[in-house]
Amino acid sequence: MDIDTRLLETAERLFDHEGFNATGMGRLVRESGLSSRTVYKHVTGKNALMAKVLTERQRRFFAQLETQNTRALFASLRRWTEREGARGCLFFRVRAETGGQTPEIEAVVGAYHERLYALIMDLVARETGAADEVLADQILALFEGATAAATYRGTTVIEAAAACAEQLLARAAR
Amino acid sequence: MDIDTRLLETAERLFDHEGFNATGMGRLVRESGLSSRTVYKHVTGKNALMAKVLTERQRRFFAQLETQNTRALFASLRRWTEREGARGCLFFRVRAETGGQTPEIEAVVGAYHERLYALIMDLVARETGAADEVLADQILALFEGATAAATYRGTTVIEAAAACAEQLLARAAR
DNA sequence: CGATATGTAAAACGATCGTTTTACACCTGT
DNA sequence: ACAGGTGTAAAACGATCGTTTTACATATCG
Structure with a gap:
């Protein structure tokens, strides 16, 4: 397998399941089967x-x-949560772990939130015929x-x- | 002011605004105006x-x-968020920062979630006359x-x- | 008065972290 | 054949962390 994807897959699994801070670069090196030298030649550092x-x-x-519609949107959220496990939104979690002080990470989190809101706005406009911000x-x-409550109430x-x-x-x- | 409350107030402010991991015990000692010896005589450690x-x-x-009712519930949530700032639920954030691996903390988080759900269940029963889990x-x-979305969409x-x-x-x- | 308790100031400890470096092996292409 | 790139293995670096300890001052109280 390609080195970059092997590294990325290991990192996503560990970051998601164990936490960003809890996953040291040492653990990442060990579990990816690479050497630290190789890792740091492929990414500038942990933040990147x-x-x-x-x-x-x-x-x-x-x-x-x-x-397509609201039903499909929430159905796919439920499938995702059941497949990946209910550990809460990773974008909120990374913000908590970094204290919102890492610009390159804040940028990705911000982009995710903008895209999610835009997607819902578009869905609302398509289903109701109007761009309703409150809705x-x-x-x-x-x-x-x-997503948040599923961590302790389950996917229901x-x-x-x-x-x-x-x-x-x-x-x-109507 | 009492030492325990001085310590607790400093800790809550720093943990909430800067993050649990980002706030070292050194910073806490400095800002509380106490010595590390005193701090560790009043609490067993950072986790406690x-x-x-x-x-x-x-x-x-x-x-x-x-x-009293749903309107009052959300009105007080809004007042709280405007007073404290919209940084997301502290109980989710601490779970993210500890990776859910600290028993004494998981206990408090679990208790909070149970109490919140029980409160809402009770409110629903009072307003509709039936204990509706879905509602x-x-x-x-x-x-x-x-609470979560207010961090990037504001209190509206x-x-x-x-x-x-x-x-x-x-x-x-009805 | 003297002992005990409780506080400060600051050094020190051991562990862990992210990152860099050293030493060495193995391909690949001209 | 040999230079250059790319990989591994592992030691080392400097910083920071949570925590403990040492040395000393002060107040309380029998």
Whole structure:
């Protein structure tokens, strides 16, 4: 396998399951089967690696997100959460772990949030015929809240949030 | 001022604004105006201090939370967020920073989540006359989601979530 | 008065971290 | 055949962290 992807896959798995700070570069070197010299020749440092992991995670998440309608959106969130495990949004978690003080990481997190909100805004406009900011905020809250609450309530909370979002849109489209 | 409260207030401010890992014990000693010897005679260590901060935060949060109805619940969440700043739920953040590997901290976080869910369940039962788990999950998602999304969308998302929760309950009470 | 407790100031300890460096092996292309 | 790139293995570096310890001052109280 390609070195960059081997490194990236190991990093995403460890960062996600154990935490960014809890995963030292030593552990990463050991589990990726590479040497530290090679690792540091492929990425400038840990911060850059974290940013790369987040960028790849964003690509993979949006690639599987179905956006025809609200039902499909929350259904794919539920599938993602069941496949990956309910550990909360990785973008919030990295911000917590870095204290929001790492510019290259803040940039990726900001981009993710903008893209998520834009996607929901677009979905709302398509389903109701109008760009309703309040409605978009409500669905965004349900989306983020389902992700967060699923960590201790399980994935059923995602279905509950989905039903709520559908009611909202049905009422607005009427 | 009492030493324990001086220590606790400094710790909560720093942990909340800068992060748990980012705030070293050295910084805490300096800003509290105490000596490290005194600090370690009042708390067993950093983990115990973090747990204490979370317990106090939980007490303070629930003490100001109004629970007569959904409107009051979200109104007090908004006031809290505007007063304290929108940096996301501290209980999720500490879990991210510790990787969920510190038993004394997991205990406090778990207790907080149980208490929050029980509070919402009770509110739902009082407003609709029935213990509806799905409805409670929906309001919980709105609550957690508003807290999370407020970090990048501002406190207006809390008002949007509040309106949504009110609609849900009005429809269920009918 | 003298002992005990409790505080400060600051050095020191051991562990861990991210990163760099050294030493060496193995391909690859002209 | 040999120089240059790329890899491994492992030691080393400097910084920082949580925590403990030493040395000393002060106040309380039998």
